[in-house]
Amino acid sequence: MPGTLYLVPTPIGNLGDISARMADTLAEADFIAAEDTRVTLKLLNHLGIKKPMVSYYRHNTGESGAAVLSRLLAGESCALVTDAGTPAISDPGEDLVRQCAREGIPVVSIPGPCALITALAASGLPTGRFTFEGFLAMNRKNRRSHLEELKGETRTMLFYEAPHKLQSTLADLLDTFGPDRRIALCRELTKLHEEVRRTTLGEAVAWYEENPPKGEFVLVVEGGTPTAENVPTLETGVLRVAELRASGASLRDAARQAAAELGLPRKALYDLALGKGTSENVD
Numbered sequence: 327m328p329g330t331l332y333l334v335p336t337p338i339g340n341l342g343d344i345s346a347r348m349a350d351t352l353a354e355a356d357f358i359a360a361e362d363t364r365v366t367l368k369l370l371n372h373l374g375i376k377k378p379m380v381s382y383y384r385h386n387t388g389e390s391g392a393a394v395l396s397r398l399l400a401g402e403s404c405a406l407v408t409d410a411g412t413p414a415i416s417d418p419g420e421d422l423v424r425q426c427a428r429e430g431i432p433v434v435s436i437p438g439p440c441a442l443i444t445a446l447a448a449s450g451l452p453t454g455r456f457t458f459e460g461f462l463a464m465n466r467k468n469r470r471s472h473l474e475e476l477k478g479e480t481r482t483m484l485f486y487e488a489p490h491k492l493q494s495t496l497a498d499l500l501d502t503f504g505p506d507r508r509i510a511l512c513r514e515l516t517k518l519h520e521e522v523r524r525t526t527l528g529e530a531v532a533w534y535e536e537n538p539p540k541g542e543f544v545l546v547v548e549g550g551t552p553t554a555e556n557v558p559t560l561e562t563g564v565l566r567v568a569e570l571r572a573s574g575a576s577l578r579d580a581a582r583q584a585a586a587e588l589g590l591p592r593k594a595l596y597d598l599a600l601g602k603g604t605s606e607n608v609d
Contacts, residue, residue: 328432329356329431330404331403331434335348335436336410339516352377355377358404359404361382382418441486442544444512445546448512451508455482456481456482461486461487464491474502479550487543488542488543489539495545497531508526508527508547509525509527509546514540564598578596
């Protein structure tokens with residue numbers, strides 16, 4: 327019987343954010359696969375945990391991933407951690423999860439710190455629908471091509487960014503979305519110098535020309551205004567209700583969620599969906 331792969335988030339800055347369940351999982355796993363064993367050792371020392379570790383990071387996923395998979399198949403349990411945040415989110419851990427899924431190895435994701443969710447919640451921008459775009463490319467041509475694909479995006483967009491690339495990225499965001507598009511620049515989240523700057527792209531470019539950026543950023547960018555072509559209709563709402571119902575939601579809950587997501591009238595959406603052959607009541 328195979329062991330279990332546990333995805334264990336680690337603090338993104340404040341050690342007080344580690345939960346009892348996260349600490350217990352690290353203590354109980356047979357071994358830990360860490361992005362940087364030196365960073366993880368500091369966390370383990372803080373928690374008073376001694377545990378064998380192996381290195382698993384972007385440049386050794388093939389060899390190390392095969393070794394971890396072999397031990398899991400032999401019945402050992404493994405806690406996968408990154409230096410900060412949730413494993414497998416913009417992280418090579420996704421490859422290991424995919425391999426485990428293919429081999430029938432159980433994967434348990436422990437809830438915990440995640441920079442993108444922390445930033446989204448504090449941004450003051452719409453949170454109902456969003457898209458996480460990870461790190462933009464270093465190469466300007468590739469970066470601008472990526473942003474061009476997002477030009478018509480109406481959902482809130484999130485990006486990770488390093489301080490040495492921030493000004494170039496802001497300039498490209500400005501060129502793509504215009505100076506009035508709102509942005510929240512979330513810096514050093516949960517750390518001593520945490521800052522959330524809510525402004526526009528035009529003002530952000532000007533600010534960082536005068537104030538060199540420091541620390542790691544999550545950029546939360548407002549989505550565009552829907553055009554006549556992509557304004558949700560009751561018909562698209564009914565399709566969304568059908569999707570939610572297929573995943574197990576009741577008609578009432580599906581209509582409520584679809585209405586909230588798409589900005590449609592709940593009762594009209596429910597009535598139209600009800601006419602498709604269901605017989606539940608709504609209140």
